[in-house]
Amino acid sequence: MRFFDYPGMNKFLFFAAFSAGMMLSVAASAQEQATTASSNGSYRPIPNSDIMFRKTIWRAVDLREKQNKPMFSEGKEISRVILEAVKRGELQAYRNDSLTTTFTPTEVSGNMSYAETNAGLSDEEKAAGFSDDAAADDGWGTPKKTAKGKKVAAAPKKPVAPPSYEYRPKDIYQMELKEDMIFDKKRSRMYHDIKTVTLLVPSTLGANTSGIEKTIATFKYSDLVRVFRANPDKAIWFNSQNDAQHKNLADAFELWLFNSYIVKVSNPNDSRLDEIYGGQQQGILASQQAASDLIEYEYNLWSF
Numbered sequence: 156m157r158f159f160d161y162p163g164m165n166k167f168l169f170f171a172a173f174s175a176g177m178m179l180s181v182a183a184s185a186q187e188q189a190t191t192a193s194s195n196g197s198y199r200p201i202p203n204s205d206i207m208f209r210k211t212i213w214r215a216v217d218l219r220e221k222q223n224k225p226m227f228s229e230g231k232e233i234s235r236v237i238l239e240a241v242k243r244g245e246l247q248a249y250r251n252d253s254l255t256t257t258f259t260p261t262e263v264s265g266n267m268s269y270a271e272t273n274a275g276l277s278d279e280e281k282a283a284g285f286s287d288d289a290a291a292d293d294g295w296g297t298p299k300k301t302a303k304g305k306k307v308a309a310a311p312k313k314p315v316a317p318p319s320y321e322y323r324p325k326d327i328y329q330m331e332l333k334e335d336m337i338f339d340k341k342r343s344r345m346y347h348d349i350k351t352v353t354l355l356v357p358s359t360l361g362a363n364t365s366g367i368e369k370t371i372a373t374f375k376y377s378d379l380v381r382v383f384r385a386n387p388d389k390a391i392w393f394n395s396q397n398d399a400q401h402k403n404l405a406d407a408f409e410l411w412l413f414n415s416y417i418v419k420v421s422n423p424n425d426s427r428l429d430e431i432y433g434g435q436q437q438g439i440l441a442s443q444q445a446a447s448d449l450i451e452y453e454y455n456l457w458s459f
Contacts, residue, residue: 196375207340214415218328222414228393235324248372329355
């Protein structure tokens, strides 16, 4: 009798091959999913086959707002947690939310620094006769004399760069989130799939003399979750009602325990709402309308 002639052997081989094939398929799917997550910053990626609707949204978060202060408590500011992790080499920084090019810790430090604009003598001090060149004069503008009584001409001075200082964590109160709003048809619910978090130097900050909002660095959300979980004593969402119930910052994002407003919705020109509608005030109104439209869309999904 041949090997395959034993009763039940064909069924056994079939199910064994089928099980092995399913395991390989699941492993390949998991590998593909993990690769996708590592490349776009998503912490819990949703398979494309389960996505019925997706819209990419950028949200601004002002950490000075009352609802956002729990993640900006004294000494436990989210900006402090992130930037200290960069300095320790635990967190990779990126130039923008495309996540294609990176920053070194030194470059991040430079991005969050400002030069002292009032370095050197004031105009009044110079008019009074004071000089920056202590080696060539006596401090009052009179050239020093040599041992033979000859005056020494002041040598031309090289321009000295003004000293630079890093912004305090409390100064970095502006963040921007990039997320995909996804309706998962398998679970029949809408998800906020955060991709990146960007720290910004606010345009309203007094030390930011340029008056322009500047990017410090962008970070993958999946990397931030890892850092928050690894530093539970620092990455705290402060519960002002109960000190025994402080939450991890990763949980705060997961539970959406913060306030934000929409500044951009994916569009062909990649324009922000204030650029599309011609002004900051119009952009705020458009932000509220965009949020209402998304809520209405989700509601209509359940109405039909």
